[in-house]
Amino acid sequence: MTDLTPTALETQALIRRVAKDRVASRADEIDKSAEYPQDMFDLLRELGIFTLPFPAEYGGQDSLLAGCVAVEELGRVCYNTGYLLVVQWTPFGAIMAAGTAAQRQRFLPGLASGELRAAFSITEPQSGSDVAGIKTRAVKADGGYRLNGAKIWCTNAAVSDFIVLAAKTGEGDSRGQINFFIVPTESPGLTIGPKEDKLGARGVPSSPLFLEDVFLPAENMLGPEGGGFKQVMQALALSRPIIAARAVGLAQGALDHSLRFMHERQAFNQPLTDFQGLRWMLADMAMGVEAARGLTYKAAAMTDAGVRGKDLAQAAAIAKAFSSDTAMKVATDAVQIFGASGISNDFPINRYFRDAKVVQIVEGSNQIQRNIIAKNLIDGFEA
Numbered sequence: 001m002t003d004l005t006p007t008a009l010e011t012q013a014l015i016r017r018v019a020k021d022r023v024a025s026r027a028d029e030i031d032k033s034a035e036y037p038q039d040m041f042d043l044l045r046e047l048g049i050f051t052l053p054f055p056a057e058y059g060g061q062d063s064l065l066a067g068c069v070a071v072e073e074l075g076r077v078c079y080n081t082g083y084l085l086v087v088q089w090t091p092f093g094a095i096m097a098a099g100t101a102a103q104r105q106r107f108l109p110g111l112a113s114g115e116l117r118a119a120f121s122i123t124e125p126q127s128g129s130d131v132a133g134i135k136t137r138a139v140k141a142d143g144g145y146r147l148n149g150a151k152i153w154c155t156n157a158a159v160s161d162f163i164v165l166a167a168k169t170g171e172g173d174s175r176g177q178i179n180f181f182i183v184p185t186e187s188p189g190l191t192i193g194p195k196e197d198k199l200g201a202r203g204v205p206s207s208p209l210f211l212e213d214v215f216l217p218a219e220n221m222l223g224p225e226g227g228g229f230k231q232v233m234q235a236l237a238l239s240r241p242i243i244a245a246r247a248v249g250l251a252q253g254a255l256d257h258s259l260r261f262m263h264e265r266q267a268f269n270q271p272l273t274d275f276q277g278l279r280w281m282l283a284d285m286a287m288g289v290e291a292a293r294g295l296t297y298k299a300a301a302m303t304d305a306g307v308r309g310k311d312l313a314q315a316a317a318i319a320k321a322f323s324s325d326t327a328m329k330v331a332t333d334a335v336q337i338f339g340a341s342g343i344s345n346d347f348p349i350n351r352y353f354r355d356a357k358v359v360q361i362v363e364g365s366n367q368i369q370r371n372i373i374a375k376n377l378i379d380g381f382e383a
Helices: 006-033 038-047 064-075 079-098 101-113 228-238 240-264 276-304 310-343 349-361 366-379
Strands: 118-121 137-141 144-155 162-168 178-184 190-192 206-217
Touching (some): 006 038, 006 064, 064 240, 079 101, 079 162, 079 228, 079 240, 079 349, 137 162, 178 228, 228 310, 240 310, 240 349, 276 310, 310 349, 310 366
Parallel strands (some): 118 162
Antiparallel strands (some): 137 144, 144 206, 162 178
């Protein structure tokens, strides 16, 4: 496994302590109430880690590996709290990648301090993984653009100051005709619909968006017309190990709960830890978690080292798919170990099971990741 840097080790120690002392006790209530955890956002703001993966000029440590460690440690006890970091980092990374100097100055300091919150929106009702199939249009108007269309599953929109949103600036179906726009949430014509009642990730709201003649000045477009999409998507690909880290945290948390339960529970006058079948399940769970962690840290370290292109894309896709599949398997086995208690809302393990399913789907489903992995293998084959 990739060795942690001094920065990552310091981050791990800090976040692990904070997660245990201040986050773990809130996790079940956040999940049950499905209410936005403002207190957890305030805690992250107090810790000053909203820019952890980004350059020092924005107050960060310039370490994606440290960012992955933070998300993992928070996700180990509360998926939703770790998610608060991710939804802040995605629009931050998009603006840093494609924004002008003026856009960076206008938005990044506020995101860094937590004074601003943002969301990121691509998905539409008719097109999930098919990014090129989006239909939201941005038509040129005097001084800017008018946007019309609809989005779904825009996470964090309901609590955000602005949304980084994808729209087509042309009439064709090419990805090159897609741009991202910075859309203030108070924009006339923008409606944020009611939050979804989700299986997992319940504390951070996801909402549909409806845009009817939303006017944006030209300076709200990210990147040149027809070029901003590629810049932003490349930035998102670089951050994919963070999604894998969410899964590693979930898997480790499910293993932690299973170990505690087996130590405390007895059957047939023996502790569960004496049963060989359950011991083997624990061993398989631990092997999966360790392998997922190694793949995730490797991809993050490659990003920090400046690796780009197909090598990084392959490592990141492998990390995301393997880690989230592992989280689902570990959580499923954990529920089995808990028995009837595992399907009871009185025990936290079902929360891990539901959150793990989310990570297999979001940020490029695992079927999409497998397409990326296979394509890279086939394209790179030399007879």
